[in-house]
Amino acid sequence: MPTISNFYTMNDASKHNTKDDCWIVVNGKVYDVTQYLDDHPGGDDVILAATGRDATDDFEDAGHSKSAREQMEEYFIGELDTSAPTSTDKSYHVKFVQLAKQYWAVPVAAVGISVVVGFLYLRKK
Numbered sequence: 001m002p003t004i005s006n007f008y009t010m011n012d013a014s015k016h017n018t019k020d021d022c023w024i025v026v027n028g029k030v031y032d033v034t035q036y037l038d039d040h041p042g043g044d045d046v047i048l049a050a051t052g053r054d055a056t057d058d059f060e061d062a063g064h065s066k067s068a069r070e071q072m073e074e075y076f077i078g079e080l081d082t083s084a085p086t087s088t089d090k091s092y093h094v095k096f097v098q099l100a101k102q103y104w105a106v107p108v109a110a111v112g113i114s115v116v117v118g119f120l121y122l123r124k125k
């Protein structure tokens, strides 16, 4: 029987980063491990620290057993949607708007100073 999978972006997953609501992303899959945090032999802190990002390396580095990997599937809730832009993959116009928002004061200050200097210069004449 075909299974229909949910898709979540990294942004969606990163909103679930507390002890009462905790999702992790490992190997392109999203897991809701809220109910498992207290039972995790490696402690809840390591899992909480791995939220909001790809936790594959941390998960693999811990050398999880086959049974740990099987147990993990109980918490599977969907696949990672990699088609959505992430914070490290922004289109040029998004970057431009962000920079414009961040640095709008620079051209405004330059124009303001020029106007004041021009005004003072004209008054001296």
Ligand code: HEM
Pocket: 024, 031, 033, 036, 040, 041, 042, 043, 046, 047, 049, 050, 055, 058, 059, 062, 063, 064, 065, 066, 067, 068, 069, 071, 072, 075
């Ligand atoms: C649903 C997800 C997870 C499950 C079911 C799970 C399960 C387990 C289990 C059963 C162990 C005991 C050793 C073993 O049998 O391999 C373990 C150990 C450990 N886990 Fe996880 N784990 C999960 C996610 C994670 C994540 C995301 C991390 C790191 C960010 C992590 C870090 C560790 C560490 C560091 C240990 C070693 C503890 C020690 O040896 O003292 N685990 N985990």
